[in-house]
Amino acid sequence: MTTEHPVRNADTTESKYRPTPRFEQPLSDDEVWTMLQTAVNSDRIMPIVKGNWQQSARDYDSAERAARALVFDLSFYTNYRFRQVRRLFRQTGMRDVLTDVEIDDIVEAAYFEQGGRSYPTFE
Template sequence: MSSKRNVRSTDTTDAQKANSTPRFEQPLSDDQIWTMLQTAVNSTRIIPIVEGDWKSSTRSYESREDAACALIFDLSFYADYRFSQVRRLFKQTAMRDVFTDTEISDIVEEAYILQDGRSYPTFT
């Protein structure tokens, strides 16, 4: 994957700056995100990818790269599309060697655009 932008902020995309939408009141911690992923309704799809066993996911992926991309989409959604947090979380998984930091950032940006900036609600 090549970089889609010349200048990249660590935690926002150009689309986020232009189309600001309500986000989390406070960012979720890494631990909160891992807990949410483990208890999510679709955890049987996500957790095998986190563990590197993407073939046993409940969703069929054609390649390891497709599964890693799906994981980055999920992490992005929970991390409110913060590049630095998504990269950090992804590097804690067994899929960590699939993409470079730049590729991860490109996928996070793509996720933001495709999800139209939607985020999970704030839990109080």
């Protein structure tokens, strides 16, 4: 699952979207996990976090699609801080389902799909 994307310098704001912080302070990793566990849609999210993406409340036809959904959820709660997204994703059970390259591709694709909305922490 490799997709070609133009390389962007994360320290620039080339995107027409400006990040809109939802939280005054960034959430810690523990706070993000708490938010995911207590979210209204946790029955969809938590099976993916545990690596049991087939048991999610939503039908995903592949591990990649489930992982992508999780990346978008993590992006939302981290306020599009992709360094934190990548770190959190690698703490989930999906790290045993996908390779590091696949994980990086999914995180990068989410970054571009979300219009590059990110603080300059995409490393």
